[in-house]
Amino acid sequence: MELPELDDAPPALEDAEAPALSMIPVTILSGFLGAGKTTLLKFILSASHGKRIAVIENEFGEEIGVESLVAKDGAGGDVMDGFYELSNGCVCCSVRDDLVNTLEKLLERRDRFDYIVVETTGMADPGKVASVFWVDDELEGRIFLDGIVTLVDAPRLNFHLTHPDTQREAAAQLAYADRILLNKGDLVPDIEQRLEIEQKVTQVNGVASVRWTERSRVDLDDILNIKSFTTSRAEQVEKELHTLLTEGKEEDHENCKDESHDHAIHTGGMQTTCVRIRDGPLDQDKLERWLGELLWDQDEDAAAEIKPGSEAATRQKLFRVKGVVAIAGEPSKFILQAVHELFEVYASEERWTEDELNNKASRVTQVVFIGLHLRKSELEAGLRSCVVADN
Template sequence: MQPIPVTVLTGYLGAGKTTLLNRILTEKHGKKYAVIVNEFGEIGIDNDLVVGADEEVFEMNNGCICCTVRGDLIRILGGLMKRKDKFDAILIETTGLADPAPVAQTFFVDDEVRQRAKLDAIVTVVDAKHLLQRLADSHEAEEQIAFADIILLNKTDLVSPDELAAVEKRIRSINAYAKLHHTQKCGIEIDKVLGRGAFDLDRILELEPEFLGEDHHHHDDDVQSYSFKTMRPLSHERFQKWMGDLVAVKGPDILRSKGILAFNDEPRRFVFQGVHMLLDGDLQLPWRADEPRESRLVFIGRNLNREELQAGFERCIA
């Protein structure tokens, strides 16, 4: 049996990982992928943002994929590889706060996984507009670049040519070997990120000699995740005003915001995404008749006050 190729999609919060994953899943490639999505926080949203593979998405949340849920990752991989319906490849989208090294480590330290799966590449998506700021305040952002085999320098339309050159120079100072692509909304041919056979264990061991030994991964403990949900319909106008006021004051501290919202008198779900002061959202699929119209909202950042966010969210109820 040939080992199943595994691609790890990583990158800091809001860089565009889910956008890339959806591009892969909606391409007409005739292949079947199993998808593992990990989130940071107690309410899962990313699973519902992944399109076209509902029955093959395996979700883990409330923990970093590189630490507390590694056992879950090994169990899910083991279960996938024993199924009768076979997959062409497995895609793992890590939380934006994950150090990819321990994720890659899983494919070498667990015997069953090592025999049945092969790490094909670590693909890192970086946000051209916010990367320099992330590198200044996040160890994980630097690790994600250092361990990458392929880098998508995304959101290039949001920066000037000089800013883009500075960002690329900084990336190359961390990782001179990875294949680098400039993208907007992660627009790239799928064969440039999948099936590359790009993971090089020797290079990783040179970068981190203890890679196959004990895991000494540390988290940025300043980052917190707050999640809110309600079954009561929201007012679109109130939500827009609240978010506008909120990012005007707390934007620098909000690393990531995202939600799936049910507005009154609106049959479609509103999918909301934010990175610092940049907010985006649109109406997407209709709510199904058999599913609860539950609004879920997540904030990830520093110096955030749960009670203030809760009160603001409740003021949006219609």
């Protein structure tokens, strides 16, 4: 899948308002070969679920058999060249050259579907694909990134997270996810083993919603139209943070109430860590400048060749950032979101209470960082440097 060249600097997105109804939500589907993506796509394209979904495969494969589905259903495959319309109202196409070009052609018939699902290759970085929907001007105003769903081969998760050839990619796919589907649950009947698998997942990504599935069968409402990247409600983000801070071992969540505690449990260097700032509201310009420098520096590192055992191999790399932020001079709670090298900071629908506005220590900035080799002290210092002096 060829992605377009991105700008030289990671832009802060200016318009973070909830998308209009006419805009179409896009879900990115990631997962290793054998996780069950093909089975899930077959279900989407053939089941009578009542949803009109356009599926963009990375490439047509023999496994999914789109042509045979068309022939079986008696539906015409002549919507457009390379685009197939199935009898259940769904549309399927493949990325033959460029993702943006494929989306452009698909959107010429936007009246035929209400959702778009983009499949990535087994080892693909979902963050790079997600960037397309944040920076491409041609697509702006017509589609929006709704969420990232990662399908996991549950019985082989430990292997993928520990094997040198797959460790980094497997952890990254978990780190980027908003929804994690632990597939092949029928092959993991033991409750203790299931709990161990869930713990490994939450060690990497403590914010994503985790569900067990069998044969990739899932309620599509659980993975579509979840508004992970466009929520205007701080309450939703705070709920996710609260879940992270209160679930798991008792000693862990008790310690997480202490700002000095590092809620970072390592899985091949991948971890989730929480930072709370009670020193007062932040300067938005300083915050965005710090985020831009932080994310752009790591993107340059990623472009360079990294040798195992070198300093660069253990350098901090952020995959996702999410939080609720107190901004100086603003009565509203602000939401912070970042994926790959892009970020946005925007006002939510909720306001701080009068008591919180009158007491700066009550307006707590809470941010969760998910990434490799995170250095909490540096991240905390960076956020503190954005606090407005004498506020």
